[in-house]
Amino acid sequence: MSTVAELSIAAPEARKAGNWLLVATVILLCVWVLLPIYLLIVNALSSPEEVTAFPKRFFPSFDFGSLSFFINFAGVAKALWNSVLVATLTMLLSIGFGAPAGYALSRFEFPGKETFRFLVLMTRAFPLPLLALPLAVMFIRTGLDDTAIGLALVHTTLALPFAVLITFSLFSGIPVELEEAAWTLGCTRLQAFRKVILPLALPGIAASAVFAFTISWNEVFAAAVLTIENRTLTAFLLQSLGESPLYLKFAGGAALVIPALIFIFAVRKYLFAMWGIANR
Amino acid sequence: MHSKALPYLLLTPATLFLCVFFLYPFVLVAFEAFTRDGGFTLDNFRTMAGSWKFPVTVRNTLLLSAIVVPIQLVMALLMATVVSRLETGRSAALYIFAIPLGISDLAAGLIWLAIFDQSGFLNTLLSNLGVIDRPVMFLGYQSKLTIFIAVALAEIWRATAIMMVILVAGMGLIPREYYEAAEVFGASPWKRFIKITLPLLRPSLQTSIILRVILAFEVFAVVAALGGTNLPVLMGETYNWQFTLQDHNVAAAMALFILAISIGFTLFFLRVLRVPKETRI
Numbered sequence: 347m348s349t350v351a352e353l354s355i356a357a358p359e360a361r362k363a364g365n366w367l368l369v370a371t372v373i374l375l376c377v378w379v380l381l382p383i384y385l386l387i388v389n390a391l392s393s394p395e396e397v398t399a400f401p402k403r404f405f406p407s408f409d410f411g412s413l414s415f416f417i418n419f420a421g422v423a424k425a426l427w428n429s430v431l432v433a434t435l436t437m438l439l440s441i442g443f444g445a446p447a448g449y450a451l452s453r454f455e456f457p458g459k460e461t462f463r464f465l466v467l468m469t470r471a472f473p474l475p476l477l478a479l480p481l482a483v484m485f486i487r488t489g490l491d492d493t494a495i496g497l498a499l500v501h502t503t504l505a506l507p508f509a510v511l512i513t514f515s516l517f518s519g520i521p522v523e524l525e526e527a528a529w530t531l532g533c534t535r536l537q538a539f540r541k542v543i544l545p546l547a548l549p550g551i552a553a554s555a556v557f558a559f560t561i562s563w564n565e566v567f568a569a570a571v572l573t574i575e576n577r578t579l580t581a582f583l584l585q586s587l588g589e590s591p592l593y594l595k596f597a598g599g600a601a602l603v604i605p606a607l608i609f610i611f612a613v614r615k616y617l618f619a620m621w622g623i624a625n626r
Numbered sequence: 627m628h629s630k631a632l633p634y635l636l637l638t639p640a641t642l643f644l645c646v647f648f649l650y651p652f653v654l655v656a657f658e659a660f661t662r663d664g665g666f667t668l669d670n671f672r673t674m675a676g677s678w679k680f681p682v683t684v685r686n687t688l689l690l691s692a693i694v695v696p697i698q699l700v701m702a703l704l705m706a707t708v709v710s711r712l713e714t715g716r717s718a719a720l721y722i723f724a725i726p727l728g729i730s731d732l733a734a735g736l737i738w739l740a741i742f743d744q745s746g747f748l749n750t751l752l753s754n755l756g757v758i759d760r761p762v763m764f765l766g767y768q769s770k771l772t773i774f775i776a777v778a779l780a781e782i783w784r785a786t787a788i789m790m791v792i793l794v795a796g797m798g799l800i801p802r803e804y805y806e807a808a809e810v811f812g813a814s815p816w817k818r819f820i821k822i823t824l825p826l827l828r829p830s831l832q833t834s835i836i837l838r839v840i841l842a843f844e845v846f847a848v849v850a851a852l853g854g855t856n857l858p859v860l861m862g863e864t865y866n867w868q869f870t871l872q873d874h875n876v877a878a879a880m881a882l883f884i885l886a887i888s889i890g891f892t893l894f895f896l897r898v899l900r901v902p903k904e905t906r907i
Contacts, residue, residue: 364815368708368711368712371704371708372708372709372712372715372719375701375704375705375708375719375723376719376722376723378783379722379723379725379726379783380722380725382737382738382740382741382783383725383729383737385737385740385741385747386736386737386740388740389740397745398745399745400744400745400749400750400753400761401749401750401753401754402745402746402747402750404747404750439643442639443639443640443643444640446636446637446639446640447636447637447639447640447641449636450632450633450634450636450637453633454632454633456630456633456634458634458637459633462637462640462641465641465644465648466640466644469644469648470836470837470840471836471840471888471889471892472648472652472840472885472888472889473840473843473844473861473881473884473885473888474648475844475846475861476655476861476864476881476884476885477647477648477651477652477655479655479658479864479868479874479877479878479881480651480652480654480655480658480878481647481651481654482868482874483654483658483874484651484654499647500647502643502647503643503644503647503648506640506643506644510640535629535632560728563730564728564729564730564731564732564733565730566730566731566732566846566847567844567846567847567861567865570865571865571868571869580730580732580847583732583736584732584847584850587850587851587854588854592739592743592745595736595739595851596736596739596740598736599732599733599736599737599739599740602729602730602732602733602736603729603730603733603737606728606729606730606733607725607728609728610721610724610725610727610728611721614717614721614724617720617721617724617727617791618720618724618791618794618795618798
């Protein structure tokens with residue numbers, strides 16, 4: 347990189363100015379992302395009176411009035427529980443169905459492989475939440491309407507393609523020689539998978555499970571279409587948008603955002619690998 | 627176990643699942659859209675298109691996509707570029723830029739409601755600066771333009787991250803040598819961006835644009851949180867037909883319509899931004 351060094355000696359001022367511009371741009375973009383979230387948190391951590399008052403303060407008063415009103419509001423605790431339940435089921439279903447498929451795609455060449463990949467990629471070109479409409483009728487017939495498992499099945503169509511593609515790339519990254527070595531040492535295929543491959547793939551699988559959880563946790567349209575009594579938090583908030591007071595909305599928004607921030611932080615290492623691969 | 631059967635065995639659960647919950651519902655929705663009381667008919671589409679709200683809905687959705695997606699593309703490219711040139715704090719910046727990826731569209735709508743509401747932070751700021759005497763109704767039924775701007779901002783804020791992540795992953799695949807060679811020949815950063823980054827990034831640009839446009843046609847909760855019924859969009863109308871008007875057949879027709887424009891635009895971008903096989907890296 348001697349060229350770069352020479353250039354930077356030749357034009358130190360220009361380079362310095364460029365660096366400042368770069369840092370300023372990064373800071374500006376970070377503020378653009380973080381400021382709106384901060385303002386929501388300020389609202390959630392203020393008393394109901396402060397939330398509806400004008401003008402507003404730009405700092406939270408750390409009054410938990412809004413949050414306790416939200417938690418004690420009829421239906422909220424149940425909605426939170428439903429959200430967690432549906433998201434957990436979605437996570438289990440999409441990894442349970444997706445990981446074997448990902449493993450098969452990474453380890454075998456077989457007729458029909460391309461067809462399957464096409465089926466998975468095709469799901470990307472469709473507005474999937476719309477599937478909830480015809481399924482609503484089917485679920486009423488089969489008794490799955492307004493149940494956590496029914497909604498989890500729809501959310502799994504959203505999360506499964508990701509689970510397949512992510513686990514596919516995970517398993518592809520583990521050398522097949524490791525598995526073969528285990529076989530020659532007397533392991534069966536299943537043993538080799540359990541003792542050699544699984545421990546190596548587990549962190550990545552956990553990350554894609556968190557990803558599936560987040561997809562379900564955040565989904566609004568299908569949740570609102572398919573649940574009536576057993577609303578998830580998103581469906582609950584959507585349906586009470588018209589009548590609920592501002593402080594309830596903001597506390598609810600914060601309740602949606604905070605877990606999401608934790609999820610994203612937990613999988614930050616895998617974020618780019620996953621999205622980069624899943625979308626190629 | 628016979629190893630020829632194993633891959634199929636492993637694929638069976640996922641395949642069956644996608645057949646039952648992905649392919650079958652599409653057959654159902656098409657069936658519902660083209661029938662009424664058991665007979666084939668185009669009436670559902672006529673009812674859909676005949677509604678006075680329909681043209682407004684289509685216009686709002688397409689206009690929103692046409693404004694939001696190009697801005698997001700530029701911002702995502704900017705984010706990906708500055709991050710790639712950052713020497714310290716790179717992963718922190720990437721994490722912060724990626725945060726909205728995990729945020730629900732409903733939560734994003736509520737976040738921007740905190741800003742644009744009548745007692746919100748924008749009004750507070752404007753009144754502190756002395757620009758206004760009393761709070762302005764930004765999201766009232768008479769202020770369609772500010773509702774539109776608020777929804778557009780919330781969408782740009784929320785969904786730029788998904789494009790950025792795809793583009794960052796794509797930029798990582800471009801060989802360093804190309805940039806070094808260009809630098810030797812004295813190409814400016816801007817020239818390197820135009821002549822190397824953009825052309826080689828085409829596959830990632832294509833996927834990110836397609837994904838984003840489809841998501842833009844699905845805009846729903848952001849609008850519900852910020853505009854209520856004052857800014858009708860396609861998904862919101864579909865929801866309306868299903869619940870408020872209780873007409874599942876017309877809702878199905880709406881769903882097919884959204885599907886059709888999504889597929890149409892996917893094919894369009896696949897064609898316009900097609901990547902010849904031999905230029906792939």
